[in-house]
Each structure stands twice: as structure tokens, then as C-alpha cells.
Amino acid sequence: MLGLMQSHQLLISSLIEFAERHHGEGEVVSRRVEGDIHRYTYKDVATRARQVANALDDLKLGFSDRVATLAWNGYRHLELYFGVSGSGRVLHTLNPRLHPDQIAWIANHAEDTVLCFDMSFLPIVKAIHSRCTTVKHFVALCDADKLPADSGIPGLVSYEDWIGAQSSHYKWPSFDENSASSMCYTSGTTGHPKAALYSHRSTMLHALSGALPDSLCMSARDSVLPVVPMFHVNAWGLPYSAAMTGAKLVFPGPAMDGKSIFELIESEKVTFAAGVPTVWQMMLSHMQAGGLRFSSLKRTVIGGSACPPAMITAFNDVYGVEVLHAWGMTEMSPLGTVCTLKNKHLPMTSEEKMKVRLKQGRGIFGVDMKIIDGDGHELPWDGKAYGDLLVKGPWIISEYFKGEGGSPLVDGWFPTGDVATIDPDGYMQITDRSKDVIKSGGEWISSIDVENIAMAHPAVAMAACIGMKHPKWDERPIIAVMKKPGFDLTREELLKFYEGKTAKFQIPDDVVFVDAIPLGGTGKMQKTKLRELLKDYKLPGA
Ligand code: AMP
Numbered sequence: 103m104l105g106l107m108q109s110h111q112l113l114i115s116s117l118i119e120f121a122e123r124h125h126g127e128g129e130v131v132s133r134r135v136e137g138d139i140h141r142y143t144y145k146d147v148a149t150r151a152r153q154v155a156n157a158l159d160d161l162k163l164g165f166s167d168r169v170a171t172l173a174w175n176g177y178r179h180l181e182l183y184f185g186v187s188g189s190g191r192v193l194h195t196l197n198p199r200l201h202p203d204q205i206a207w208i209a210n211h212a213e214d215t216v217l218c219f220d221m222s223f224l225p226i227v228k229a230i231h232s233r234c235t236t237v238k239h240f241v242a243l244c245d246a247d248k249l250p251a252d253s254g255i256p257g258l259v260s261y262e263d264w265i266g267a268q269s270s271h272y273k274w275p276s277f278d279e280n281s282a283s284s285m286c287y288t289s290g291t292t293g294h295p296k297a298a299l300y301s302h303r304s305t306m307l308h309a310l311s312g313a314l315p316d317s318l319c320m321s322a323r324d325s326v327l328p329v330v331p332m333f334h335v336n337a338w339g340l341p342y343s344a345a346m347t348g349a350k351l352v353f354p355g356p357a358m359d360g361k362s363i364f365e366l367i368e369s370e371k372v373t374f375a376a377g378v379p380t381v382w383q384m385m386l387s388h389m390q391a392g393g394l395r396f397s398s399l400k401r402t403v404i405g406g407s408a409c410p411p412a413m414i415t416a417f418n419d420v421y422g423v424e425v426l427h428a429w430g431m432t433e434m435s436p437l438g439t440v441c442t443l444k445n446k447h448l449p450m451t452s453e454e455k456m457k458v459r460l461k462q463g464r465g466i467f468g469v470d471m472k473i474i475d476g477d478g479h480e481l482p483w484d485g486k487a488y489g490d491l492l493v494k495g496p497w498i499i500s501e502y503f504k505g506e507g508g509s510p511l512v513d514g515w516f517p518t519g520d521v522a523t524i525d526p527d528g529y530m531q532i533t534d535r536s537k538d539v540i541k542s543g544g545e546w547i548s549s550i551d552v553e554n555i556a557m558a559h560p561a562v563a564m565a566a567c568i569g570m571k572h573p574k575w576d577e578r579p580i581i582a583v584m585k586k587p588g589f590d591l592t593r594e595e596l597l598k599f600y601e602g603k604t605a606k607f608q609i610p611d612d613v614v615f616v617d618a619i620p621l622g623g624t625g626k627m628q629k630t631k632l633r634e635l636l637k638d639y640k641l642p643g644a
Contacts, residue, residue, distance in 0.1 A: 112306035114283055115188035115274035117345040122148035125322060125348030131370050132176040133355035133362070135220050136248070139369075140177055144345065147180055152272035153265035154185025160268070161239055163191055163215060166282055170194040170214035170237070172205070172223040175332045175353040178243045178261055182218060183284075183332070183341055187302070188274050193284040195333040198223050199623035206230040208287050208295055209237060212503070218243055218261065222356050224253065231255050279303040285503060286335050288432035289622070297503035298433050300336070304497040308435040309342035311468045316442045318374070318403055318426070322348035325370055325398070329354055329363060329377030330406070334624045335436040338376055338405070338428075349374075360388030371398040378406035378625040379413060383564065386416050387586065396421055403428050403440070405462075407626045408532060408550045410557035414459055419452070429462035429532060431518060433510075435497035438471070438518075439463035439530050446527075461531040462522075469495040471530060472515065473522055485525030488533050488546075491518045538629055540569035540579045547579050547608050549629075555603050556581050559596060561589035564619045566627045567610060570641045578641060581610040582632055584619050591615075612642055 110116075121128065126145035134140050158169065169186045171193065173179040186193040194212050196205055205226060209217065210233070217234065218241040219227050231240060231254075239257065242249055246260040283302045287295040313320040318340075320326065326349045328337040336342070344351045352370045354363060363385050367375060382404060388394070402417060405428035417423040430436030441463030447455055465471050473481045473489040481487040492515035499516060501509055510516060521533045533539065533548045540547040549567040556565035563586040569577035585591055593613040600609040620631035 111276055111279040111302070113188070113274070113276065113279060113302045114184065114305055114342065117306075117309070117342055118144070118148045118151055118184040118188065119274065121345040121348060128322070128348050128350060130177055130180065130351045130353075132353040133357050133366060134176060135174065135222050135244070135356055142177065144348070147177065147184065147345075149270045150181045150265060151184035151188060152270050153268040154181050155189035155272045155274070156268035157265050158186065158189055158191055158216070161216065165190045165277070166192055167216075168192045168194045168212050168214045168285070169216045169218065170196050170209055170212065171333065172196045172198045172217065172219040172226065173243055173332065174220055174222070174356045175328055175337065176220070176243075176355050177353065178218075179332050180341055180351070180353070181265075183336075184345075187283040187305075189272075190275055190277055190281065192282045192299075195284065195286055195336070197287070197331075197333045197623045198226060202226050202229045204295070206233040208297075209234045211294070212285060212287075212297065215239065216241060220244075220356070221248060224250065227255060228253060279306070284336060286333075286432050294506075296506045298335075298435075298499050299503045300435060300497070304435060305336070305339070305342060307468060308339050308437060308497040309346050311466050312339045312437050313343040313347050314467065316464070317437065317440050317466045318343065318376070318428075319401070319442075320344065320347045320349050320374070324349040324374050325352060325372045326350065327352045327354065327363075327367060327370070327372040327375040329358065329375060329381050331624070334406075335430070335432050338403075338430070338436055340376060360384035360386070364388055364394060367399055368397060373398055373400045374402070375399060376403040376405075379404055379409050380564070380621060380625045382413060382417075386413065387563070389421075396423060399423050401426055405429055405436075406624060408462075408554070409460075410554050411456065411460055412554075412558040414456065418459075425459060427459060427462055429520075429530070433499045433516060433518075434469070434493065434495075437466055437497075438469050438493060439465050441529065444527060458529060461525070461529040463530065464528045465530070468497060469493055471524065473524055478512075483524040483526055483528065485523055485529075485531075488521055488523045490536060491520045491522040491530070491532075492516060493518055538568070540567070540577050542569075542572070542577055542579070542607060543575045545607060549579065551604065552579050552581060552608060552610055555600055556583060556596065559591070559599050561585055561591040562596075563587075564627075566619050566629060566632055568629055568633055568636070570611075570636075570639065572611075572641060579608070579610040580612045580614060580636075580639075580641065582614045582616050582619060582636070584616055614639065 121144040328340040401424040403426040427441040430438040552567035572578040620628040
């Protein structure tokens with residue numbers, strides 16, 4: 103017997119329809135590439151998203167055709183999120199921080215037909231447009247008077263002209279919720295980047311689960327600042343969850359420095375902000391230097407790489423902001439776990455709570471996890487056994503776009519490439535990326551643990567631990583350190599700082615001071631680049 107409920111497809115267009123009807127006056131505020139602050143409402147987003155859909159129809163784009171963006175977090179990008187996917191096309195968010203050759207390769211692989219770009223990325227588009235063989239239409243996300251006369255880009259139009267000519271009436275089509283809605287490339291460890299291809303259904307379910315109280319806890323009372331880029335896994339789904347809940351959205355545009363982010367949090371009364379640790383590091387440094395305080399920020403979700411304990415302490419203890427440590431992947435839309443406390447943790451001391459907060463958190467509804475040993479046997483959830491972490495759920499990929507790399511699944515589970523423990527309460531803790539774990543004399547050393555201790559030193563701005571070949575121990579850890587400006591720190595001082603904080607064999611053998619730690623397109627430390635930089639390095643005594 104079937105249930106007697108209405109059958110509606112879960113489609114992204116329903117989010118913006120809902121936001122317009124129920125939160126029409128809800129604000130969307132953006133710092134623009136032009137430098138000024140732009141302010142409008144969900145009603146305006148919906149109106150202009152319909153114009154985008156009409157403009158795409160006018161170009162005779164087919165169902166599932168790819169529309170690419172090279173853009174910061176901003177209102178025009180948001181309109182494309184809804185207009186492109188809502189009308190049945192696939193939004194392809196290109197990462198502008200990649201090398202232009204890589205961007206061209208990705209655009210060709212995705213077979214993008216339209217490329218919409220912020221003016222900051224005009225030089226990239228100028229350099230690659232002739233190589234993007236499938237792109238027929240170039241749209242600059244600006245007013246007509248900002249369009250360069252001599253760009254050399256064929257048929258370049260301004261976004262405002264392009265959609266301005268269109269009617270704001272449009273009936274969103276209904277189609278199979280399993281249809282592709284957006285895509286994001288991720289650079290694996292080997293070979294070319296591969297794309298995760300999200301569907302309307304996966305995006306909607308992810309947005310629903312992501313908004314829950316024990317996930318990101320989004321509501322119509324929130325003012326949400328996604329510092330995480332809209333070109334990185336749909337800004338962790340925040341634009342969708344915000345439309346679903348009517349939360350105010352605040353976009354930082356290109357100004358990602360600590361001062362600009364802090365000012366935006368204050369001026370727009372942001373209650374909830376999301377980003378990778380490197381961004382928050384810059385903001386905390388700015389605040390510490392100026393003795394600044396938050397007046398509205400209540401919580402911040404930190405993920406993308408391990409959040410150093412010193413950062414959790416600074417937010418919690420110094421600024422009274424709750425840190426939600428979260429973990430996920432491009433292949434997981436991206437949310438997998440969020441570290442929110444359970445009732446049993448509330449009476450604990452702050453030190454005990456800290457131990458919980460340091461973990462990457464509990465699986466959110468929809469994500470199942472397990473850890474396995476080298477023979478594929480499932481390991482216990484005892485908080486001690488560590489093994490390869492596998493996941494499954496309705497917003498986790500079944501295969502990459504165009505079947506690249508073959509089926510990634512193992513008995514229906516997606517291997518994350520992370521090594522983790524899971525405790526009896528279901529809290530998962532990443533020990534390392536499987537390729538970053540250091541094996542010393544048969545013992546595993548977590549590079550994250552080694553980095554976390556260094557990051558707690560007041561003179562350290564950023565630290566990356568890698569393993570170096572060792573004739574006796576197989577590998578030994580060293581720590582590459584970028585100092586905070588104006589601070590002095592010697593190798594001996596830092597090594598002394600490790601004493602008593604970790605087992606002796608986990609103390610790095612050496613400290614290498616560097617001007618900068620190489621960061622990837624999404625702000626994560628690039629250990630492969632660091633290894634290349636230090637290829638001539640010799641371990642002391644090795
Ligand atoms: P990406 O697909 O670029 O988002 O990268 C996903 C990878 O980032 C994961 O497999 C983890 O290795 C790492 N990662 C994400 N969040 C965290 C976190 N909270 N702690 C440690 N590593 C993380």
C-alpha cells in the first residue's frame with residue numbers, strides 16, 4: 103500500500119520561491135567587487151533569478167547544459183545559483199584560485215557553455231577564453247558601463263544588460279529531482295581534477311539536514327556570513343539553507359582579509375559565520391592587535407581542515423563565540439559531521455568539553471560512517487581504534503562526473519582518504535589524511551596533533567607537519583613554521599614547548615622556519631607543495 107501524500111519533486115527552485123513568499127523582506131547584503139556595499143531582499147533575488155532563467159532560455163541552452171561561474175561570494179552569484187539550477191541547467195562553480203591552465207582544462211572537461219565572471223577575474227578570462235572551446239557566451243558580472251571596450255573576449259556582455267532585457271516572469275519547470283543541479287571539481291592526489299555532480303535531491307536533503315539545530319542551526323533570526331567561497335562546494339550549502347530558513351545572508355565579496363571580515367560581521371550584526379581555519383586566523387590576529395570585540399557573533403563553523411585547539415579557545419574563552427568544528431568533503435556536498443555537544447557534556451568542566459570540541463563531530467542525519475582496518479574489517483567505536491573512514495548517504499557521490507577514475511565505492515561506501523577514530527558517543531576524530539600520516543618506528547604519528555601544539559605557541563602564525571625519510575625510523579616528523587610578524591622564536595624554544603605536551607617520539611625532530619606555508623585554492627595547507635619546497639632538506643642526524 104502506498105502512502106496517500108502528494109508527490110512533489112525536491113527542486114532548488116522551491117527554495118527561492120519559498121524565500122520570496124515567506125521571507126520576501128529578508129536581507130541579502132554583499133560587499134561588491136566595486137568596493138561598495140549592496141543591499142537588497144530575497145524578493146529581489148527571486149525576481150532576478152527568474153530573469154537569469156529567461157536569459158538562459160533566450161540563449162537556447164538545453165536541459166543540464168553547464169553554466170560556469172568564476173566569482174566571489176555575492177548577490178549576482180546567488181542569483182545564478184537559483185536561476186541556473188532552477189531552470190534545469192547545471193551550475194559549475196570554477197575555482198579562480200587555480201592556475202589558469204587548470205581552469206581552462208576544467209571548463210573544457212565540464213563542457214561549459216556560458217561563463218559568468220567577476221571583473222576581478224577578467225585577466226584570467228582574457229588569458230583562457232580562446233582555449234575554452236565549448237564556451238559560447240561570456241558574461242561579465244557588472245553594470246554595462248564597467249564593461250571594458252577592448253577585452254578581446256568575443257561577444258562579451260554585462261550581466262546587468264543580459265538579464266535587464268528579460269522579463270521577471272518565469273514559471274520554474276518541474277523535472278526529476280535526481281537531475282544534476284551543480285558541480286564542483288576537486289583536485290585529488292593524482293591525475294586531473296574530478297567533479298562531484300550534485301543533484302536537486304541531494305542538495306535539498308543536504309540543505310535540510312545542514313540547517314538542523316545540531317548541524318548549523320540556521321533560522322530566520324540569523325545573520326549568516328559564508329566566508330567559505332561559493333566556488334567551494336556551494337559554500338557548504340549555506341546559500342540553500344539560508345533561503346530555506348529565511349536567514350539574512352551577508353557576502354564578503356573579494357575582501358577576505360581579517361579587517362574587512364571583522365568589519366562586515368560588526369556592521370551587519372552577523373550571528374553565524376563559516377570558514378576555514380586560515381581565514382579565522384587572520385581575523386583573530388587583526389582583533390588581537392586592535393583589542394577588538396564582537397558585538398553580535400554567536401557561533402562560527404570551522405572546517406575544511408583541522409581547527410587548532412588554540413583557535414577554539416580564543417573564540418570560546420576570549421570572545422564568547424561557540425565554535426562548531428565540522429568535517430566534510432567536496433564529494434559529500436560537503437557536510438558529514440558537526441561537533442555539537444550532547445546533554446551529558448553540559449555539566450563537564452571547560453577542559454573536558456574542549457576534548458569533545460576538538461573532535462570533528464557527530465554524523466549529521468543522512469550520513470553513515472564506519473572505520474575499517476587494512477583488511478577491510480570494521481573497527482569498534484571506542485575512541486581508540488583508528489582506521490580508514492568510509493561514508494554513505496544520499497548526498498555523497500556514487501561516482502565522479504563522466505565516470506572518471508571508475509567506481510570510487512567499496513561495497514557501497516565512499517572511502518574518504520581520512521584516518522579517524524569514532525568514540526562510543528559517535529564523535530569522529532580525524533587523525534590525518536591517509537597520505538599525511540607519519541609512520542615512525544612502526545608507530546603512527548598524527549601530523550594534526552603535531553601542528554596543533556605548535557599553533558598553541560604565541561609566536562606561531564601557521565604550522566605544517568610532514569614526515570621525512572629516516573634510515574632507522576622509516577619516517578620522522580618535522581614542523582615547518584611561519585612566525586607571526588614581530589615575534590621571535592628559535593628552533594630550541596619551540597621544541598622545548600613540545601615537552602610534556604605529547605609523547606617523546608611524537609615531538610618533531612626539527613623546526614624549519616618558512617616565509618609562508620603553501621596554501622591551495624580553498625585555503626588548505628598544501629603539503630605536497632611543502633614537500634617539494636623542502637626536497638633538499640636533510641634531517642639532523644639522518
Ligand atoms: P575538500 O574536498 O577540498 O573539501 O577536502 C576534504 C578533506 O579536507 C577531507 O577529506 C579532510 O581530509 C579535510 N578536512 C575537512 N574538514 C576537516 C576537519 N574539520 N578536520 C580535518 N580535516 C578536515
